[in-house]
Amino acid sequence: xxxxxxxxxxxxxxxxxxxxxxxxxxxxxxxxxxxxxxxxxxxxxxxxxxxxxxxxxxxxxxxxxxxxxxxxxxxxxxxxxxxxxxxxxxxxxxxxxxxxxxxxxxxxxxxxxxxxxxxxxxxxxxxxxxxxxxxxxxxxxxxxxxxxxxxxxxxxxxxxxxxxxxxxxxxxxxxxxxxxxxxxxxxxxxxxxxxxxxxxxxxxxxxxxxxxxxxxxxxxxxxxxxxxxxxxxxxxxxxxxxxxxxxxxxxxxxxxxxxxxxxxxxxxxxxxxxxxxxxxxxxxxxxxxxxxxxxxxxxxxxxxxxxxxxxxxxxxxxxxxxxxxxxxxxxxxxxxxxxxxxxxxxxxxxxxxxxxxxxxxxxxxxxxxxxxxxxxxxxxxxxxxxxxxxxxxxxxxxxxxxxxxxxxxxxxxxxxxxxxxxxxxxxxxxxxxxxxxxxxxxxxxxxxxxxxxxxxxxxxxxxxxxxxxxxxxxxxxxx
Numbered sequence: 467x468x469x470x471x472x473x474x475x476x477x478x479x480x481x482x483x484x485x486x487x488x489x490x491x492x493x494x495x496x497x498x499x500x501x502x503x504x505x506x507x508x509x510x511x512x513x514x515x516x517x518x519x520x521x522x523x524x525x526x527x528x529x530x531x532x533x534x535x536x537x538x539x540x541x542x543x544x545x546x547x548x549x550x551x552x553x554x555x556x557x558x559x560x561x562x563x564x565x566x567x568x569x570x571x572x573x574x575x576x577x578x579x580x581x582x583x584x585x586x587x588x589x590x591x592x593x594x595x596x597x598x599x600x601x602x603x604x605x606x607x608x609x610x611x612x613x614x615x616x617x618x619x620x621x622x623x624x625x626x627x628x629x630x631x632x633x634x635x636x637x638x639x640x641x642x643x644x645x646x647x648x649x650x651x652x653x654x655x656x657x658x659x660x661x662x663x664x665x666x667x668x669x670x671x672x673x674x675x676x677x678x679x680x681x682x683x684x685x686x687x688x689x690x691x692x693x694x695x696x697x698x699x700x701x702x703x704x705x706x707x708x709x710x711x712x713x714x715x716x717x718x719x720x721x722x723x724x725x726x727x728x729x730x731x732x733x734x735x736x737x738x739x740x741x742x743x744x745x746x747x748x749x750x751x752x753x754x755x756x757x758x759x760x761x762x763x764x765x766x767x768x769x770x771x772x773x774x775x776x777x778x779x780x781x782x783x784x785x786x787x788x789x790x791x792x793x794x795x796x797x798x799x800x801x802x803x804x805x806x807x808x809x810x811x812x813x814x815x816x817x818x819x820x821x822x823x824x825x826x827x828x829x830x831x832x833x834x835x836x837x838x839x840x841x842x843x844x845x846x847x848x849x850x851x852x853x854x855x856x857x858x859x860x861x862x863x864x865x866x867x868x869x870x871x872x873x874x875x876x877x878x879x880x881x882x883x884x885x886x887x888x889x890x891x892x893x894x895x896x897x898x899x900x901x902x903x904x905x906x907x908x909x910x911x912x913x914x915x916x917x918x919x920x921x922x923x924x925x926x927x928x929x930x931x932x933x934x935x936x937x938x939x940x941x942x943x944x945x
Contacts, residue, residue: 499840502552504533504543512545522926526824527852530555534853541837543845547576551827551846554836555853557860557880562836563828563849564880571828574846578681578689582673582696585747601728601748605653606896612800614653614897618904619797621649626908630942635918638768639937642905643761649901650757654749655706656724666702669695674754675928688928696750703746725752752894760898762822762931763813764905765938766924770816770867772917772940777812777869784808785910798904806903808869813902815869817884818855820924820932825850854881915940 507513520529530553533542540556554563563571575583605614625645630636647667651657657666676692683690710730729745740748771778788802828847833840841847856864860881861871871877885895918939924932 499835499838501841502541502543502836502839503537503539506543506545506550510548512548514546514548517544517546521824524820524824524852524924524926524932526850527856530850530853531856539837541839546846546848549846550842550844551848552841553848553850555850556857557854557878559836560849560854560880560883563847564883570831570834571847572831574827574829576678576681578679578692579677581681581683581689582676582692583747583750585741585744601725601732601752602894602897604728605725611900615799615803615900615904616797617652618649618901619908621645621652622905622908626912630913631944633942635939635941637937637939638915639761639765639933642764643757645905646757646761646764646901647753650753652724653897654725654752654756656710656726657706666699669699670753670757673699673750674758674930677754678928678930699750700746703749704742707742707745725749756894756897756901758931759822760901762933763817763898763902765934766820766822766932767813767816767902767906768909768915768940769917769922769934769938770819771812772915774867777867781809781812782910785907788907789911798907802907803900803903806907809903809906810899811872812869813906814872814882814884815867818861818871818882819867821851821855822884822932823930824852824926851883854883912945914943914945 505513517526517529520526533544533553534540534555540559541552541554543550543552545551554560604610622645625641625648629641629644644667647670648660648663651663651666657663672695673692676689676696679688679692681689683693707726707730710727714727714730726745726749729740729748733739771781784806788798788805791805792798792802826849828849830841830843830845830847832843835841854860858864860878885898918941919936922938923935925935926932
């Protein structure tokens with residue numbers, strides 16, 4: 467009994483001393499702000515099903531709008547794919563993510579992407595972006611851009627001659643994707659052989675389908691097929707890299723005519739060259755990032771042009787005037803691209819109405835505060851493009867198609883961000899802009915078209931890019 471009383475007395479004394487020490491001597495704990503409003507939904511599943519369904523049908527902006535109104539906040543929390551996610555929308559949030567977040571966020575890559583791009587396990591994504599920008603800047607410098615435009619002009623002409631001319635009906639998305647892939651693989655790898663291009667094209671189609679697939683590497687699954695295609699592509703790329711390196715050793719002054727040659731020569735601030743795996747992943751990333759998104763943008767623009775005859779007329783007039791001013795010159799040049807203002811405004815309005823990509827994911831590298839809300843390290847961030855682009859506060863009468871919105875001073879900064887913004891601007895945005903305008907110039911100069919499926923829906927298969935469900939089949943007539 468005495469031992470028991472002694473134990474109780476000692477325990478109580480320790481509790482009292484601990485309390486007094488914390489009360490009088492311990493440093494007061496800083497007040498932690500609350501997490502953003504919202505719900506994590508069902509355990510593990512969260513709101514994944516609602517989000518993926520809205521993603522597939524191009525309705526992520528609705529998913530975000532409903533919760534923004536419910537929580538009366540442009541930032542809210544949820545749970546997607548087993549991850550705690552904070553969703554942002556609005557120009558202030560976009561600016562914060564793209565400009566203030568250089569030290570706060572890194573790009574979040576799903577497991578499937580990390581496995582398909584093995585260098586992501588040891589290459590920091592921001593370092594990745596910096597090197598990518600260096601390479602693209604070389605491709606688009608004043609000395610090389612005219613040559614690039616000339617190549618795009620020539621390849622557009624040849625493609626339309628071989629695949630469009632004389633055809634009564636074509637599937638626009640399929641043909642445009644083949645063209646943008648052919649152009650990309652020439653610009654990035656220096657490959658011109660048509661059979662080799664088609665071979666790589668089929669492999670890349672399988673590879674990209676696995677980017678957001680469930681990473682179950684079992685025979686028959688989408689991810690298994692993507693991994694297999696990726697391994698086959700890497701074996702062929704290894705041979706090409708070795709051949710290119712051998713040529714560079716023979717001739718140190720060999721012109722850096724494509725991105726692959728530039729990457730082999732690229733050194734970081736410490737004079738370190740890229741590993742073979744890094745080079746492969748960079749080239750794969752460049753090709754995927756350029757051909758698929760650009761093909762989608764061109765296809766959607768052609769679809770909207772056919773549906774909006776009042777805009778079609780003024781754009782045809784602009785393109786015809788450029789063609790007239792070119793005489794006797796036959797190829798487009800940099801000055802011509804700069805004159806395509808109405809055409810580019812139209813493309814921007816297409817991207818506002820139907821974002822090629824509905825949003826982007828990031829990951830918090832440390833705790834941060836936004837609008838009096840606390841977001842812990844490790845939480846994922848999702849920036850919704852459509853929720854801002856279809857908001858009447860920033861785009862009056864947002865459901866009305868009106869490319870004149872972008873005339874003059876344009877829109878409020880960070881309301882339309884198809885290529886990102888700030889230090890996170892897409893490295894290939896200018897490459898894509900030039901390619902889109904060059905190809906549209908030649909299509910408009912040579913063809914008119916009619917929709918075969920006027921009510922064709924635009925979906926996001928594999929949760930990636932906006933694509934007309936049937937690939938946008940049209941009947942063609944020559945001008």
